[in-house]
Amino acid sequence: MANYPIVERLLAGDRRALARIVTLIENNAPEARPILAQLHTHGGHAHIVGLTGSPGAGKSTLVMQLARELRRREQRIGIIAVDPSSPFSGGAILGDRIRMQELAGDPNVFIRSMASRGSLGGLATATRDAVRALDAAGFDTILIETVGAGQAEVEIVRAAQTVIVVTVPGMGDDIQAIKAGILEIADIFVVNKADRPGADQTAAELRMLLSLDEQRKERAWRVPIVKTSAASGEGVPELADKLAAHLASLRETGQLGSRSGRQARSEMLALLHQALLDKIAATISTEDWNRLIDEVVERQTDPYSAAGEIARRIGLAAAQEQD
Amino acid sequence: MANYPIVERLLAGDRRALARIVTLIENNAPEARPILAQLHTHGGHAHIVGLTGSPGAGKSTLVMQLARELRRREQRIGIIAVDPSSPFSGGAILGDRIRMQELAGDPNVFIRSMASRGSLGGLATATRDAVRALDAAGFDTILIETVGAGQAEVEIVRAAQTVIVVTVPGMGDDIQAIKAGILEIADIFVVNKADRPGADQTAAELRMLLSLDEQRKERAWRVPIVKTSAASGEGVPELADKLAAHLASLRETGQLGSRSGRQARSEMLALLHQALLDKIAATISTEDWNRLIDEVVERQTDPYSAAGEIARRIGLAAAQEQD
Numbered sequence: 001m002a003n004y005p006i007v008e009r010l011l012a013g014d015r016r017a018l019a020r021i022v023t024l025i026e027n028n029a030p031e032a033r034p035i036l037a038q039l040h041t042h043g044g045h046a047h048i049v050g051l052t053g054s055p056g057a058g059k060s061t062l063v064m065q066l067a068r069e070l071r072r073r074e075q076r077i078g079i080i081a082v083d084p085s086s087p088f089s090g091g092a093i094l095g096d097r098i099r100m101q102e103l104a105g106d107p108n109v110f111i112r113s114m115a116s117r118g119s120l121g122g123l124a125t126a127t128r129d130a131v132r133a134l135d136a137a138g139f140d141t142i143l144i145e146t147v148g149a150g151q152a153e154v155e156i157v158r159a160a161q162t163v164i165v166v167t168v169p170g171m172g173d174d175i176q177a178i179k180a181g182i183l184e185i186a187d188i189f190v191v192n193k194a195d196r197p198g199a200d201q202t203a204a205e206l207r208m209l210l211s212l213d214e215q216r217k218e219r220a221w222r223v224p225i226v227k228t229s230a231a232s233g234e235g236v237p238e239l240a241d242k243l244a245a246h247l248a249s250l251r252e253t254g255q256l257g258s259r260s261g262r263q264a265r266s267e268m269l270a271l272l273h274q275a276l277l278d279k280i281a282a283t284i285s286t287e288d289w290n291r292l293i294d295e296v297v298e299r300q301t302d303p304y305s306a307a308g309e310i311a312r313r314i315g316l317a318a319a320q321e322q323d
Numbered sequence: 324m325a326n327y328p329i330v331e332r333l334l335a336g337d338r339r340a341l342a343r344i345v346t347l348i349e350n351n352a353p354e355a356r357p358i359l360a361q362l363h364t365h366g367g368h369a370h371i372v373g374l375t376g377s378p379g380a381g382k383s384t385l386v387m388q389l390a391r392e393l394r395r396r397e398q399r400i401g402i403i404a405v406d407p408s409s410p411f412s413g414g415a416i417l418g419d420r421i422r423m424q425e426l427a428g429d430p431n432v433f434i435r436s437m438a439s440r441g442s443l444g445g446l447a448t449a450t451r452d453a454v455r456a457l458d459a460a461g462f463d464t465i466l467i468e469t470v471g472a473g474q475a476e477v478e479i480v481r482a483a484q485t486v487i488v489v490t491v492p493g494m495g496d497d498i499q500a501i502k503a504g505i506l507e508i509a510d511i512f513v514v515n516k517a518d519r520p521g522a523d524q525t526a527a528e529l530r531m532l533l534s535l536d537e538q539r540k541e542r543a544w545r546v547p548i549v550k551t552s553a554a555s556g557e558g559v560p561e562l563a564d565k566l567a568a569h570l571a572s573l574r575e576t577g578q579l580g581s582r583s584g585r586q587a588r589s590e591m592l593a594l595l596h597q598a599l600l601d602k603i604a605a606t607i608s609t610e611d612w613n614r615l616i617d618e619v620v621e622r623q624t625d626p627y628s629a630a631g632e633i634a635r636r637i638g639l640a641a642a643q644e645q646d
Contacts, residue, residue: 034627036625037625040622257620261616268629271627273599275630275640279639292591293584300364302361307591316639
């Protein structure tokens with residue numbers, strides 16, 4: 001099947017075509033899906049890196065420094081800044097974008113911020129799709145940066161191949177950073193602002209917490225803790241080295257393939273779950289749905305019968321239940 | 324519709340009928356569902372309380388003391404001990420059951436342990452269904468106790484009306500306790516083993532963490548922090564008072580109804596999601612499913628087309644996509 005013209009332009013390196021596609025994704029435009037389907041078959045070459053951590057940990061500056069370092073290594077870099085807490089894109093991170101001006105003028109760097117227009121699931125899907133577009137466009141490393149470090153952010157960075165969790169010296173922030181299961185998803189820890197007092201202690205505490213994680217013990221990859229000062233750029237080359245080392249480890253142990261398989265499986269189930277919700281929305285009126293919920297709460301019916309009624313009406317009931 | 328004989332026996336107070344039904348639930352027996360459908364319409368009277376917190380926080384002893392205190396208040400008590408980390412029920416918690424002998428001889432107390440036989444979702448469903456059976460059997464308070472404090476436990480206690488998070492003096496345990504979004508779900512905090520040094524400091528740290536939670540500020544209920552010594556029973560009457568106060572607050576603010584509505588909605592969506600997975604399993608062979616995943620990973624197809632193919636084969640595709 002021939003590619004869409006906009007896909008051909010993106011593959012030829014046209015930044016405006018890429019920007020236009022990301023906008024279609026952000027707006028959840030129906031025409032995005034066939035485009036994304038074509039883009040998918042052209043991707044699979046980028047190293048996808050997620051960065052999360054408490055607000056104020058200096059992630060934006062770190063991302064900028066990391067992008068600079070990777071540019072020195074002749075890589076083309078895509079950056080997606082995601083803010084699940086804000087319905088506006090570009091607002092709070094406008095300052096960062098100005099600071100990123102140096103990078104933004106570089107044709108080998110593409111920066112885009114994305115914000116929550118609807119549900120969290122929608123933002124996670126939009127981010128994954130934007131990564132798909134940047135991957136097809138040939139960027140070597142794609143950095144996904146989240147504003148905060150909550151459940152939403154965990155969901156978003158889970159789509160990455162390498163997850164960096166950024167923290168800073170001081171206990172309060174550590175507690176924030178390890179909330180919401182973040183400890184479990186980290187492939188690399190960064191103690192940023194390491195020129196501040198307490199950096200070594202924070203690194204030691206993280207090492208201790210990691211040693212308590214039983215599941216880690218079975219893994220080949222030992223999570224490194226890298227101390228950086230994003231302001232001065234100290235530690236950033238080491239972080240870039242660790243990124244490359246993690247990717248190599250994923251490849252050597254065959255985990256890159258199994259992670260891709262898990263992610264594909266999880267994306268397909270999410271698409272099918274969305275198809276289920278779409279079918280419910282198209283078939284069952286809000287009044288009917290709310291009436292059923294009320295009847296369950298008031299004990300006039302039970303959840304199994306109520307769900308069974310909906311399953312029958314959307315054609316999902318198993319054969320024996322349709323009799 | 325007439326009730327099943329076993330339902331009639333349960334409603335008449337027959338403990339063996341209740342035990343039999345909980346076993347059917349645990350075994351995921353197909354005959355459990357119509358029984359549960361009938362039980363649902365007889366419930367809605369119990370106060371459902373979830374207890375979670377780090378292993379070693381003394382939850383089992385606390386549950387025993389709390390049950391004793393509620394018995395003094397003439398309540399009938401159901402206790403479900405849930406262990407998502409173990410495929411065996413009754414094993415690790417057998418010691419607790421022996422300690423609970425005093426309660427177990429009381430006809431107004433029903434104790435049951437449940438463990439993970441399959442998926443986490445399965446255990447959460449089984450726990451919710453066991454609560455449904457105990458509720459219909461007329462227990463005034465149902466205590467759901469989890470062994471650990473991970474994402475699985477959060478999922479399980481989310482079905483409760485009141486969530487108690489148990490911690491002990493000392494920072495390491497605090498960090499464990501507030502992991503995985505546990506801070507957000509607590510209605511009552513307990514600092515157990517409060518005779519140990521550092522109890523006041525732990526309480527102060529929790530108070531500080533709670534004050535950082537922006538969403539809390541809009542709520543009528545201010546999370547109390549109760550210091551207990553489960554060994555001596557100190558603080559347990561106050562905890563029982565707070566339980567009653569939380570239930571009263573839920574009723575006064577209308578939140579009991581909105582929580583029930585949210586839980587019914589979430590249960591119906593879970594049942595429909597399960598119906599989707601059942602339909603996929605009944606229609607698509609494992610070979611076909613794995614082949615599709617492989618083709619997505621190998622970029623021979625894209626996830627939208629692969630999910631669309633499955634949606635069509637299970638009859639879920641929207642009308643325009645079926646052309």
